[in-house]
Amino acid sequence: MEQIKETALRLQPYVDAMTALCIGGRYADYHIQNPSRSYSKRSNIRKTLKLWEIENETNLKDALAWLTSHGLRKEFAELSGMLSVLSVENRARHIEETDDPIQKHKLSVIAQYLGRLPAGGIAAYDYSWAVFICCAAHKINYMTEQDKWDHIDRFVGLAKESYSEWNDYMAGFAIGAVYSFGHKRSGYVADNQRVFAKLMFSRLSPFRKVRLS
Template sequence: MKIFLVIVGIIVAIVILLIVGLISASKKIEKQNKKMRAEMEKANPLPKEKQHLLAYGANLALYRSESPRVLQMKVDHEALKEGLSSYWDISNPEEAVQTLEWLLSEGHRTKYDELLLALKTGQSFTEEEVGKSQECYESAQEAMIKKLSFTKSDFDRVDTIAAWDFDRAINIARWSYILGYLTEEQAWSYIERAADAASPYFQSWKDYFISFAFGRGIAYEGDIYDIIWNGKELLGEKDSIWNEFSIKLPVAESR
């Protein structure tokens, strides 16, 4: 019995050490990412009004460990090129423009906003009908309640996944600019259009995050746990881009 307890104690100790190690490594990586982003921002400063526009692409930018305050990024161009080609079928300027126009004029919200409303009213669907969308929607709510302390009333305010489209549009404009598919002027034009379209939709950045998360869950059928930490930073840290800028664009910025 004593030997058994000793073995259990050793196993528990090892598990605790592993958890502490993982937490320490995670914090170190987070610190390194913030330092890298700060260096990019210092090397490529933008006026506040342009940073405000980029705030609408902050979810995906942080997910990729990029700064949401600049166009430039430290990236392997070949890997980015392969990613745009594989996931977005973008390999040239024409395809970049076509995708951006689709995201801004239609996007996934055209198809999935109706499903979001049906799920919010408690309708139930089989996997044959909606794939894993319902499961991922419910999982997204659970994750945001558990990790971000969101409430049902927070979810009740959001009836669109539009942030999923607008956030991606801003980042695709950035990536397309980096790869030379768009000029800088073209990239800013699409970023402005996305921000202008997003601003009237939402009352707060919390609503914007929820909309993005629902889009990831319903349209992409993806787990949102890997973007929860972005939400913690964007909504909780005093110096985050969301806590610096309003969800609403000033009239002077609107295009």
């Protein structure tokens, strides 16, 4: 029990920073300053987990395994590699000729940010949601507290391996969100500029309480 407390004390600042990006829109400020409130309603937790196709402990295990080994970052990297070898003209033609609207959106996002992403790519999106999922799953008894912190410790480690500063981490998350949400949320970055600015510059920001490097 004492070891769990020590682990929680060490990792909680990372949890607060990484999950601060998971709640956008008008409620973002409140949840950033009151992170525990994100897990206060079991019905909301279940709805959020259902978006990740998590409705039981088996689903949870599968989701965390996928976020650890693949996540959205693997597909993003593969498509980025494919587009990067095309000329600008052929790239645009390939996207235009893609019939599936979801795939077309993903390719368009990649083309827009090709060569402009931090080294970690969109991995921040996978890692932040993985940590959020761990906290949410523990709240509804899908995992023990020990398992929760063991998983979080791993995702924090992956985040630190991939990014050296929070502004790069936030950029990776934001682009991952646009990539994930589809064309209906293509304005995500613009809609959340105020939230991002507060996370970067406010003295109360969880980013100010812990460093990635």
